[in-house]
Amino acid sequence: MPVADAGTDVLIVGGGPVGLTARALLARWGVRALLVEKHRELSPFPRARLVNVRSMEIYRRLGLTSGIAAAAFAPEYGRIRFRDTLHDRDFATAAMVGVNAPVPESPVIGAVTSQDRLEPTLLAAADGRVRFGTELIDLVEEGEEGEEGESVLATLLDHRTGQETRVRARYVLAADGANSTVRQRLGIGTTGPGALAGFTTVVFDADLGRWCAGQPAGVYFTPHGLFAPLYPEGGWAWFAPTPEDAAHADWAGLVSRALGPGAGVHVDVVRVQHWTMNAFVAERFRRGRALLAGDAAHAIPIVGGLGMNTGIADVDNLCWKLAGLLHGWAGPGLLDTYGTERHPVAHRTLRQAVTNTHLMLDVQNRRRAQLRAGAAPSDRIELPWSPRYFAQLGLVLGVSYDSAAVLTDGSAPSDRPGAGTHTDADTDTDTGTDYVPTTRPGHRMPHLPLAQGRSTLDAVGEWFTLLTPDPAYWEQQKAAAPWPLRVEPLPSEHLDVCGLSAQGALLVRPDGHVGARWRDRPPGDSALRHALAAITCAASRELS
The missing domain is CATH 3.50.50.60 (FAD/NAD(P)-binding domain)
Known part of the structure; x- marks a missing residue:
């Protein structure tokens, strides 16, 4: 019982x-x-x-x-290298932008x-x-x-x-x-392709430093599987399609063969995991x-x-x-905006991941064609993407929400719920590569410097944040509101990039996305209260 x-x-x-x-x-x-x-x-x-x-x-x-x-790992591991075998030279390489080095669009750097x-x-x-x-x-x-x-x-x-x-x-x-x-x-x-294939991860110890120490990477992509260093102090993983009769496989032998002929490396297998690569959206x-x-x-x-x-x-x-x-x-309607906002992001991300997979396979196909044509093993190939492709900052930082929890022009809820995600305030491109910072409602608040070395992103937390060059006026509007709210001074040098006058303001949600924007001081003394009530779907109660 x-x-x-x-x-x-x-x-x-x-x-x-x-x-x-x-x-x-x-x-x-x-x-x-x-x-x-x-x-x-x-x-x-x-x-x-x-x-x-x-x-x-x-x-x-x-x-x-x-x-x-x-x-x-250190930032220089934020790179992918393509090789015929792990102990060959790179025939192609690509940086993970935002991981291998800082980017001006963020106060932080990603991590491998x-x-x-x-x-x-x-x-x-x-x-x-x-x-x-x-x-x-x-x-x-x-x-x-x-x-x-x-x-x-x-x-x-x-x-x-x-x-x-x-x-x-x-x-x-x-x-x-x-x-x-x-x-x-x-x-x-669910919708989408579903289960794509079965894969196996083999965690192993081996001395591979003489091939990789001088050319670090988060992933080494070879025709015989992906090799990845696991921890700064050591350890490796090999990712490959699950072989037939996996229960009786000689994993140390399989990894040794995948390392390439003549490697001569002792492989000590630590653990093995079988898993399925899926592709779907609920x-x-x-x-x-x-x-x-x-x-x-x-x-x-x-x-x-x-x-x-x-x-x-x-x-x-x-x-x-x-x-x-x-x-x-x-109000209870706020939960409806979760699916409205994140469902389009999931579909777009799935499309991008499928594109990434095709581009990776394209690299291998080009390499095979190059070798068949008599190229030397040391020859490099032209990548089928631009050098900034792996930034994907348009997809990572450029997500925009269009729902009842976002007010257009700081006054009225969007009339296009679920319209999707965008990367550029004006062109709404869908490449996933380019990121154009914007304070258009729905977008992530751009990283801009504040006083004492802080970022506008540091002003975000378990509260709504009002960024304004005129904090005294907006502090008056803040009184008696039931929502958690902080007013943060915005330096005047950011007015142009934020699209504000000296009396305007940005209302940033707790997740760092702009919920409302007033280019100028709004008429009356209830604009902030109305905006917060609308964004939180509490309007029927708070404004009655």
Whole structure:
């Protein structure tokens, strides 16, 4: 007979980077959360390899960047190298812009680090309850209040004791992977290619320094699989299609052969993991009080390092909205904007990852054609993309939201919900490469210097931020508003780039996206209150 639990505000299902980031974000908002993970401990496998610049901006708000960087590789590892075998010279190479060196568009730099080094840092970032070895086996929404229940009743199974527990939560945040139990329980389907192929990761130790130490990279791409250094102090991983009869495979022999003839390297296999590369987007990200994030919402192929980072951006978008509902300053319609805003991003990211995969294969096809034509092994090839391609800053920093939680011109909600994501305020290009900073509502607030070495991004936190060259006037409007709000002086030298007069203002949401913009001082003394009520979908209550 299941026993009852004290309950929680948010039940997080899944203890990977997305679930752990959600837990840390909710803790900053003072939201009670319980995280359950069916495995008995954090994953020992390297899995995701890249924390991109936008994710590092989110982690900067959480005070985690120094800890992440301490376990990561030096920036020069932010590069991909293409070789015929690992001990050959590069025939092509590409930098991961925003990772291999700082970019002026951000105060932080991305990091090449293995997921098993990232997760302990995220776990230590909050004190909320965590239950490892505990699996969600049932989920029922209960109670009636309008069109949805008042809470969710989850049944959890402790794999250590066999004990079932029932937990009542106000909301469920499902970050339980591509084979999400929660998504299946909710009956939410997926669109896209689905399972693409089976792959195997072999973690091994070997002395490969004489081929790689002078030419560091986060990934070495060869026709015989991908090789990746795991940790600054040592260790490697080999990623390749799962062979037939994998249960009886000689993994040390397979890795040795993949290193190329004449390598003469002893390979000591540490662990082996089989996994499926998926490519899909859930048909919806919410049903009632249960919401999907990360791979549960969208499975993105690994080329380009977009999957985990997209999930981190999901919960950055979602957690402030959950906090607003739980703390009483947001209306229930605010949760609808989560899917409206993030669903188009997921589709676009999936398209980009498929494009990345085709471009990688194109490099290999060009190489084979070059060798058939009699080229020397040392000859380089022309890459099928521009040098700035792997920046993908338009996709990473240029995401724009179009929903009821964004006000056009600082006055009225957008009349085009779910219109998609953009990278340029004027042209709305969809290349994913170029990033044009803009303060147009819906876009990420650009990185601009403030006093004492701070960035405009440092003004963002567990509150709405009003950036203005006229803080005294806007402080008066702030009085008696129930929303968490801070007014931050904006230096006059930024007025042109922000599109403001000396009396204008930008209202930035807790996730760093511009929610409203007043180019000039608005008439009356209620513009800020009206904007906050509209953005948080609390207008019917706050303005009545």
